[in-house]
Amino acid sequence: xxxxxxxxxxxxxxxxxxxxxxxxxxxxxxxxxxxxxxxxxxxxxxxxxxxxxxxxxxxxxxxxxxxxxxxxxxxxxxxxxxxxxxxxxxxxxxxxxxxxxxxxxxxxxxxxxxxxxxxxxxxxxxxxxxxxxxxxxxxxxxxxxxxxxxxxxxxxxxxxxxxxxxxxxxxxxxxxxxxxxxxxxxxxxxxxxxxxxxxxxxxxxxxxxxxxxxxxxxxxxxxxxxxxxxxxxxxxxxxxxxxxxxxxxxxxxxxxxxxxxxxxxxxxxxxxxxxxxxxxxxxxxxxxxxxxxxxxxxxxxxxxxxxxxxxxxxxxxxxxxxxxxxxxxxxxxxxxxxxxxxxxxxxxxxxxxxxxxxxxxxxxxxxxxxxxxxxxxxxxxxxxxxxxxxxxxxxxxxxxxxxxxxxxxxxxxxxxxxxxxxxxxxxxxxxxxxxxxxxxxxxxxxxxxxxxxxxxxxxxxxxxxxxxxxxxxxxxxxxxxxxxxxxxxxxxxxxxxxxxxxxxxxxxxxxxxxxxxxxxxxxxxxxxxxxxxxxxxxxxxxxxxxxxxxxxxxxxxxxxxxxxxxxxxxxxxxxxxxxxxxxxxxxxxxxxxxxxxxxxxxxxxxxxxxxxxxxxxxxxxxxxxxxxxxxxxxxxxx
Numbered sequence: 001x002x003x004x005x006x007x008x009x010x011x012x013x014x015x016x017x018x019x020x021x022x023x024x025x026x027x028x029x030x031x032x033x034x035x036x037x038x039x040x041x042x043x044x045x046x047x048x049x050x051x052x053x054x055x056x057x058x059x060x061x062x063x064x065x066x067x068x069x070x071x072x073x074x075x076x077x078x079x080x081x082x083x084x085x086x087x088x089x090x091x092x093x094x095x096x097x098x099x100x101x102x103x104x105x106x107x108x109x110x111x112x113x114x115x116x117x118x119x120x121x122x123x124x125x126x127x128x129x130x131x132x133x134x135x136x137x138x139x140x141x142x143x144x145x146x147x148x149x150x151x152x153x154x155x156x157x158x159x160x161x162x163x164x165x166x167x168x169x170x171x172x173x174x175x176x177x178x179x180x181x182x183x184x185x186x187x188x189x190x191x192x193x194x195x196x197x198x199x200x201x202x203x204x205x206x207x208x209x210x211x212x213x214x215x216x217x218x219x220x221x222x223x224x225x226x227x228x229x230x231x232x233x234x235x236x237x238x239x240x241x242x243x244x245x246x247x248x249x250x251x252x253x254x255x256x257x258x259x260x261x262x263x264x265x266x267x268x269x270x271x272x273x274x275x276x277x278x279x280x281x282x283x284x285x286x287x288x289x290x291x292x293x294x295x296x297x298x299x300x301x302x303x304x305x306x307x308x309x310x311x312x313x314x315x316x317x318x319x320x321x322x323x324x325x326x327x328x329x330x331x332x333x334x335x336x337x338x339x340x341x342x343x344x345x346x347x348x349x350x351x352x353x354x355x356x357x358x359x360x361x362x363x364x365x366x367x368x369x370x371x372x373x374x375x376x377x378x379x380x381x382x383x384x385x386x387x388x389x390x391x392x393x394x395x396x397x398x399x400x401x402x403x404x405x406x407x408x409x410x411x412x413x414x415x416x417x418x419x420x421x422x423x424x425x426x427x428x429x430x431x432x433x434x435x436x437x438x439x440x441x442x443x444x445x446x447x448x449x450x451x452x453x454x455x456x457x458x459x460x461x462x463x464x465x466x467x468x469x470x471x472x473x474x475x476x477x478x479x480x481x482x483x484x485x486x487x488x489x490x491x492x493x494x495x496x497x498x499x500x501x502x503x504x505x506x507x508x509x510x511x512x513x514x515x516x517x518x519x520x521x522x523x524x525x526x527x528x529x530x531x532x533x534x535x536x537x538x539x540x541x542x543x544x545x546x547x548x549x550x551x552x553x554x555x556x557x558x559x560x561x562x563x564x565x566x567x568x569x570x571x572x573x574x575x576x577x578x579x580x581x582x583x584x585x586x587x588x589x590x591x592x593x594x595x596x597x598x599x600x601x602x603x604x605x606x607x608x609x610x611x612x613x614x615x616x617x618x619x620x621x622x623x624x625x626x627x628x629x630x631x632x633x634x635x636x637x638x
Contacts, residue, residue, distance in 0.1 A: 023195035023215070025166045028188040030200055035189075041308040046107045048186040051163040054100040056082050060110045061128030061135065068126060070137040075126045086112060086124045091152065098124060104155070104163060106130070107311075109364050111138055113155055119178030121160075123153040129365060141364050156180040157557050161243075162234035165191050171557040173584055178557070192230055192307070193217050194247040217247040219307075224297035226250070231300040232284035237270055237277075241516055242547075243554060252482040253515040257285065259451065259487070260425060261458030268363070273384045273429070274422035275455045276372050280363040285451060286371030294449045296329060326352040342409050348393055358389040377415045378403035380422045421452065428459035435459065436469055443472055443484075450481040457484055461491035470498060477505045477521075482514035489520040494528075503530060510540040518544050519551070526571045545572060552581065559589035566597055575604040596624040600631060608638045 028048075032039035042048050052058040063077040063084055076087035076097070084100040098114035102121070105111055110128045115121050127138040138153065153159070156178050160167050166183035190196050194217040202209050209215075219227045229251040232238075238255040245254040260271035270279040277286045284300070292298040301307050303325050305317065312318045317325055327334025343349025356374065359367035376388040381399035390402035424438035442448050442456040457476050463469040476488035489509050494502035506528075509521035522544035533541045548568060555561035562585040569578035582598040595614050602611040612635065618628040 023199075024197040025183055025190050026196045026200055027166075027190075028184045031189040031196060034203060038308050039189075041306075042189070045308065045310045046105075047310050048188070049106045050104065050186045051113070052103050052106075052185050054084050054103050054112065058103045058106070059084055059100070059112075060103075060106060060130050061112070061126070062133070065135070068135050070125060070135065071139070073125065073137075075124075077126065084112070086114070086126055088125065090125065100124070105364075108366055109141065118176060119156075119180065121155040121178070121180065123155055123159075132365070136365075161240060162187070169554070169557070173556050173587075176587065187234070190247075191233070192219065192247055219247070219299070219301050222248055224293065224299050227299040227301065228284060228287060228293070232288075235281055235300075236284040237279070237282045240554070241519065241551060250482075250514065252486065252517075256486055256516045256520075257451065257454070257483065259455050259458055261428070261455050261461075272360070272386045272422075273426045274380060274386055274418060275425055275452060276370060276374065276386070277361055280361055280366075280368050282361070283371045286361075286373075288451050289449055290371065290373040292329075292373050294447065298329075320348070320351045320353050321346070323350075323352045326356075354393060355389045358387065358392040360387045360392065374418065375410075375414060376402065376406065377418045377422075378406065379415065379419050384422050384426055386422060417448075421448075425455065425459055428462055431462065433463060433466065436463055436466060440468060440472055443476065446480065450483040453479075453481065454483045454487045457487045458491060461493065464491075464493045465495065470494065474498070474501060474505055477509055482512075482517060485509065485512060486514065486516040486520050489517055489524055492524055499528065503528060506530075507533065507537050507541075510537060510544055515547070519547060522548060523568070526568060529571070531572045549577070556584060557588065559585050559592045562588065563592050563594050563597070566594065566601070570597060570601060570604075575601040579605070593622075593624055596627050596631070599628070603631065603635050608635050611635060 028039065028042075049058070061077075063079040065077060068075050068077065073088065073090050076085075076095075078085050078087075085097050086100060087095055087097040089095040100112045101115050102113040103110055104113055104123070108130055110130055112124045112126065112128075113121050114124055123138055125137050125139070126135050127141075128134075129136055155163075156169060160169065160180060160182075164182035164185055165188040168181050170179040170181060171177070172179065196216060199213060199216040202215055203213075217230075219230050222230070226248055229249070230247045232251055233245050233255070236255070237258050239258060240254065241256055242254050245251070258270070260273075260275040263270055268279070270277070270282065272278050276289065277283070287293050287298070287300065290298070303318065304310070304315070306315050309315065316322060323334065323337065327337075333340045337350050338345050341350040341355065348354045353369060355376065357369040357371065358376075360370045361368040376390045377386070378388050378390060378399040380386040381388045381391065382403070388399060388402060390405070391397060391399055394402065420438055421442060424435050424442060427435035428439060439456045439460050443453050443460070445453075448456075457473060460469040460473055464473070473488050473492055474494075476484050477492065479485050479488065489506060492502055492506065503525065506521045506525045509517050510525075512518050512521065518540070522541060525541065526545075532538065548565075552561065552565035552568075555565075562581045566578045566582035566585060569575070569581060578601040579598065582594045582601060585592050585594040586598070595618055599611040599614040602608070602614070612632065615628040615632045618624050622628075
């Protein structure tokens with residue numbers, strides 16, 4: 001998923017290489033030899049079918065419909081001898097037919113993928129609505145890069161990381177081609193249990209280990225945090241800092257969440273104004289904001305107890321009228337549900353999930369349950385258009401009515417934290433300094449949880465010139481939560497008076513346990529003009545910069561990431577590597593504003609003629625023009 005929000009944040013998409021060696025992956029077939037029943041249930045679940053070869057068994061769309069029109073474009077569908085084809089003219093303006101190689105999805109929506117000669121696996125526009133039995137344009141449910149310029153979704157650029165297992169992007173910069181490969185289709189056993197080679201070796205040996213297996217990961221043996229991170233590797237809106245996450249590892253050594261504070265205004269936002277998730281496949285972020293997780297340590301598999309059979313419909317304990325999962329902890333409520341709900345015992349109003357997990361998460365043509373397990377807050381509906389469970393059910397009433405009903409039933413105090421959160425984030429986004437004390441209060445409370453507090457730090461960075469906000473951000477670089485530290489080091493923007501203490505905090509953060517924090521610190525130091533450090537600090541800084549190079553290589557197919565990398569290399573005094581990154585930027589997207597930086601890198605190398613040629617070609621209406629003219633004057637006569 002792409003990083004947005006300024007080039008410093010763009011530069012931060014980096015991480016250290018995961019150590020080589022250790023157990024290797026063996027694939028689902030090896031696991032099935034001993035775990036046949038689990039493999040059978042898994043193979044029938046949607047986790048195993050995220051991406052599949054396109055066959056008569058896997059394709060759900062009606063290809064007999066022939067010519068269809070979507071968003072003003074014509075598409076021809078056909079099937080012959082078990083092979084499916086889609087013809088289109090949107091790529092080149094000339095009709096061409098593509099063989100459908102893979103299907104993506106199978107429960108609600110199914111997309112169709114084809115492989116271009118360049119190795120790019122693209123999502124063809126016609127998608128099938130499984131429930132409604134109709135074709136629609138895949139951009140109807142989301143523009144993948146959230147820009148108006150996108151004309152095609154390249155699956156193996158961003159999307160592949162969760163749809164198949166043990167995947168390698170394998171992008172060749174010189175040829176501008178992909179040779180993407182993976183071990184298994186879908187989410188296989190080892191995505192959740194870790195590499196299995198040692199486990200297989202131990203249990204196929206003549207002498208088998210005694211007792212529970214210690215050479216494979218079981219989520220139930222992990223802490224609540226590490227347990228939920230296994231699911232969060234896919235069920236979270238995050239940037240990949242480094243490939244190679246394995247079950248049981250620290251999420252923050254591989255991923256950095258993309259939070260509400262950094263999202264631009266858009267028609268289909270990922271979050272509600274209070275930071276709760278609004279877009280699908282972000283369930284981990286909902287859970288990590290919940291009191292059930294923060295106070296009770298509840299994990300994903302505590303409720304989704306049949307982990308190999310992920311279909312909710314096949315798990316009776318997850319039915320809306322089944323309260324037992326909730327009342328096993330909230331036993332007092334279980335003894336008197338109606339006294340708590342003020343609704344009839346068997347009504348929807350006495351269903352735990354209808355009130356605390358309403359369907360307020362949207363996309364893929366469906367409304368999905370919110371996993372933050374919050375309480376209804378009609379005040380936030382009135383002030384910020386955030387839906388509440390009361391009016392999700394009582395659609396004929398408004399939020400003012402819901403608030404009037406709730407007041408005699410529940411204390412207003414129970415909703416104040418959620419009201420403050422929504423007010424603080426919304427005011428901050430609007431640039432209102434009245435948000436500052438509210439954000440400071442949220443940040444000061446560990447009980448708010450890492451995601452909410454990190455959002456508060458991100459919003460505080462809008463007011464970096466305010467002494468209260470800046471001091472809090474600098475303190476947050478040493479917070480107990482890795483995510484809070486990561487956001488703090490990335491967003492730290494000191495004035496002249498605070499530069500010295502900021503540099504000291506960032507240098508200290510180069511030794512942070514979490515990779516995301518170390519990389520963020522390095523990026524911010526470079527942004528402050530620090531290119532070298534001495535002693536052990538210098539060694540840590542160099543390791544972070546090398547890790548950044550590795551992350552840039554992982555994103556060598558993304559023009560924006562390469563532009564950010566080029567700037568980073570220029571600031572660290574490496575014009576040679578900068579030239580390569582900036583050339584790649586323009587090769588991938590000639591419209592990216594990289595020409596000035598490329599010319600600057602050439603000038604640093606003494607290649608003045610190359611620099612002049614680029615600078616002179618920048619037109620007067622280009623935003624790079626003024627700097628280009630300044631550089632031309634600086635290198636005149638050289």
